[in-house]
Amino acid sequence: MASPPPAIYRFGLFEVNPHSGEVRKAGVRIKLQDQPLQILLKLLEQAGDVVSREELRTALWKDDTFVDFDAGLNTAIRRLRDTLGDSADGPTLIETVPRRGYRFIAPVEKTAVPDRPESRPVMATHAWHQYKRSAWLSIGVLLAAIAIYAHLKTKSSPLVDRPLRFAQLTSDGLAKSGRLLSDGTRIYFSELTPGRQMLVQVASVGGEVIPIPTVLENPRPLDLSSDGAQILVVTGEGEEPLPLWMVPVAGGSPRRVGGILAHDAGWCPDAERLVYASGHDIFLVRTDGSRSQRLVTVAGIPGGLRWSPDGRKLRFDLWEPAPASISLWEVAADGTDLHPLLPKSPGLGSSCCGTWNHTTGTYFFQVFSQARTDLWAMPGGYRWWPWASALPARLTSGPMNFSAPAVNPVDDRELFVIGTLPRAELVRYDSSTGQFLPYLAGISAEGVDFTRNGLWAAYTSYPDGALWRCRVGGGERRQLTFPPLRAFLPRWSPDGGSIAFVDISEEHWKIRVISAEGTGLRQVSPADEAASDPTWSPGGDRLAFGGIDITHADEPSKFAIRVLDLTTGRLATLPGSTGLFSPRWSPDGRHMAAISAMAELTILDLLGQSAFTLSGLKVGFPIWSHAGDFVYFQDRTEARVPTRILRLSLSSRKLETVVQMEGSGRLPLGTFASWSGLTPDDAPLVSRDISSQEVYSVRW
Numbered sequence: 001m002a003s004p005p006p007a008i009y010r011f012g013l014f015e016v017n018p019h020s021g022e023v024r025k026a027g028v029r030i031k032l033q034d035q036p037l038q039i040l041l042k043l044l045e046q047a048g049d050v051v052s053r054e055e056l057r058t059a060l061w062k063d064d065t066f067v068d069f070d071a072g073l074n075t076a077i078r079r080l081r082d083t084l085g086d087s088a089d090g091p092t093l094i095e096t097v098p099r100r101g102y103r104f105i106a107p108v109e110k111t112a113v114p115d116r117p118e119s120r121p122v123m124a125t126h127a128w129h130q131y132k133r134s135a136w137l138s139i140g141v142l143l144a145a146i147a148i149y150a151h152l153k154t155k156s157s158p159l160v161d162r163p164l165r166f167a168q169l170t171s172d173g174l175a176k177s178g179r180l181l182s183d184g185t186r187i188y189f190s191e192l193t194p195g196r197q198m199l200v201q202v203a204s205v206g207g208e209v210i211p212i213p214t215v216l217e218n219p220r221p222l223d224l225s226s227d228g229a230q231i232l233v234v235t236g237e238g239e240e241p242l243p244l245w246m247v248p249v250a251g252g253s254p255r256r257v258g259g260i261l262a263h264d265a266g267w268c269p270d271a272e273r274l275v276y277a278s279g280h281d282i283f284l285v286r287t288d289g290s291r292s293q294r295l296v297t298v299a300g301i302p303g304g305l306r307w308s309p310d311g312r313k314l315r316f317d318l319w320e321p322a323p324a325s326i327s328l329w330e331v332a333a334d335g336t337d338l339h340p341l342l343p344k345s346p347g348l349g350s351s352c353c354g355t356w357n358h359t360t361g362t363y364f365f366q367v368f369s370q371a372r373t374d375l376w377a378m379p380g381g382y383r384w385w386p387w388a389s390a391l392p393a394r395l396t397s398g399p400m401n402f403s404a405p406a407v408n409p410v411d412d413r414e415l416f417v418i419g420t421l422p423r424a425e426l427v428r429y430d431s432s433t434g435q436f437l438p439y440l441a442g443i444s445a446e447g448v449d450f451t452r453n454g455l456w457a458a459y460t461s462y463p464d465g466a467l468w469r470c471r472v473g474g475g476e477r478r479q480l481t482f483p484p485l486r487a488f489l490p491r492w493s494p495d496g497g498s499i500a501f502v503d504i505s506e507e508h509w510k511i512r513v514i515s516a517e518g519t520g521l522r523q524v525s526p527a528d529e530a531a532s533d534p535t536w537s538p539g540g541d542r543l544a545f546g547g548i549d550i551t552h553a554d555e556p557s558k559f560a561i562r563v564l565d566l567t568t569g570r571l572a573t574l575p576g577s578t579g580l581f582s583p584r585w586s587p588d589g590r591h592m593a594a595i596s597a598m599a600e601l602t603i604l605d606l607l608g609q610s611a612f613t614l615s616g617l618k619v620g621f622p623i624w625s626h627a628g629d630f631v632y633f634q635d636r637t638e639a640r641v642p643t644r645i646l647r648l649s650l651s652s653r654k655l656e657t658v659v660q661m662e663g664s665g666r667l668p669l670g671t672f673a674s675w676s677g678l679t680p681d682d683a684p685l686v687s688r689d690i691s692s693q694e695v696y697s698v699r700w
Helices: 034-045 053-060 069-084 124-154
Strands: 007-011 012-017 023-025 028-031 048-054 094-097 101-104 108-112 165-168 175-182 184-194 195-204 220-224 230-234 241-249 254-263 264-267 274-279 282-288 295-298 301-307 313-318 325-334 350-355 363-369 372-378 401-407 416-420 424-430 435-438 445-450 456-459 469-470 487-492 496-505 508-513 530-536 544-545 561-564 571-573 580-585 590-595 603-604 610-614 619-624 631-637 644-649 656-658 677-678 686-689 692-700
Touching: 012 034, 028 350, 034 053, 034 101, 048 053, 053 069, 053 101, 069 094, 094 325, 101 264, 175 416, 175 580, 175 692, 184 220, 220 264, 220 456, 230 264, 254 264, 254 274, 254 282, 264 301, 274 301, 282 301, 313 350, 350 401, 363 401, 372 416, 401 544, 445 487, 445 677, 445 686, 456 487, 469 496, 487 530, 496 530, 544 580, 561 580, 580 619, 590 619, 619 677, 631 677
Parallel strands: 175 401, 325 350, 372 401, 530 580
Antiparallel strands: 007 012, 007 108, 012 023, 023 028, 048 101, 094 101, 165 692, 175 184, 184 195, 220 230, 230 241, 241 254, 264 274, 274 282, 282 295, 301 313, 313 325, 350 363, 363 372, 401 416, 416 692, 424 435, 424 686, 445 456, 456 469, 487 496, 496 508, 530 544, 544 561, 561 571, 580 590, 590 603, 603 610, 619 631, 631 644, 644 656, 677 686
């Protein structure tokens, strides 16, 4: 039986020929040593499946070969990743499967190699010469096609074998928000302060950030007109969709786009129409707001609307609240052929915020995966080359996060991006001075909780989510959890011997408990239920938690508080807690504070079987004072950031402001929302944003 023909493997920019041992990137041959090559071939043969370390050992070394197998394999894997530009921390090609082996996770295309002439049977002389001429002609055509394809891909794609060059363009230290827009001379974006959101600009070569005067409140830029004269924005307070406006960049009165309400919008290729998203629908409308017509209805919430250079298709982000995810989709200009843009892959994570280079057809976007954000690109394909299918390729891999790509329209080898080095500063509000001062030496932490005697603190480091404990003076610090586990909202047991926390490492969150010495880690929440926000009963014999995680935060029907008896293992739903989450047990055990599906504070009287709801305010991170006479919480009515910290008297129901956040300097932050807590003497704690976040130029 004839053996199957050899195959060429293609993934991203790479092409691997097992027969010749050649590896090419964007058509250029790259050097790969024999052992890393053999590992790569083994992984490609079983793409998507785990290849055990023992299988790799058998492939690389004979049984009678004496070698330090672990060191040798680790070195070969590292060399392979270095050559391919992959990362062990945020893999896009080769994933480490702990204690088992490795798995190739990128999409792989397998193409048969044409038979070589020398493998054919011997022919008559005349036929042989005819065959040679035909074969050489075919080979010549094939080589020419490959050369043209490589040339076109090199010209049209940023993904050539060149290093990226970065240049910082801003240095004002303020938080950047939303999209970057550029006409090639200037870059437009918005900046956040505790008081408001501002529309600003900076020269494309860098310099001072200058506000764009406008009477509009909290404008968020969406798109720039083709002539660079007007910025399309949504503006206002409260929940989206919001009014859609056009703001002249050179000054003058903004103009509202009819009565349109949107959460995203952009110009159409003909410049006389707009595309906008509202609810689950994408619409087309004239620039004066007339003749609105629905293009397509989708299952989630669309945004990030951008047309292809030829105007034939629209790409957009799709946010699906339950489970929480964001991905890139594509639809034809007539509303047909709706489909996801990218293949499902752990390395691609949450993808969004794409933009086209209209000269080359390359599509740039950002991906959030492994707790970081990076830039990716999809080269523009050529329909007449059937093998030129565009696969996404990663451009950046840290240590800085990169997001919000914008193409320089006058230079097809330059992007403008937001670069962020995330870091928090733990600060305490000093009521005597009215200022926030560093606490625990200003460590980069959130979720701080204290033992009942006030001597020990537990916290999670920001942004990596490792669980730590230390004395309140900062001494005897010890890390209790390690990657890939990510901890969130730790809570000390009443006796100070254990810490409960949320494990947010996987899609469905879990409640785990660990000793103060870092031993005995165990899961206590049910394996088949999502869980968050643990809180101990005063006796330490029970744990209450929200039967919900952030991936189901828009499903109020699933909200309820669950109570686990740690002695018997019995799990029950707390009476009267339907529609509630984020529970906090009072120090005396009589009350339970929680948040409703409407984000309002609710206090359950567990003995009197009654409830009190504080209406009219949206709250965040409720916490009991240590005496149990007050509930402190954030006022999140403005939605984007907390504007103040309040406290509610349990006895009198009197409400008072403790801290006014506006004018307090840098914004508070947290992994999912701006965190706040209390010190042992009830002084408010905040994780303040001291991240480095600036606009950068990226060239190749």
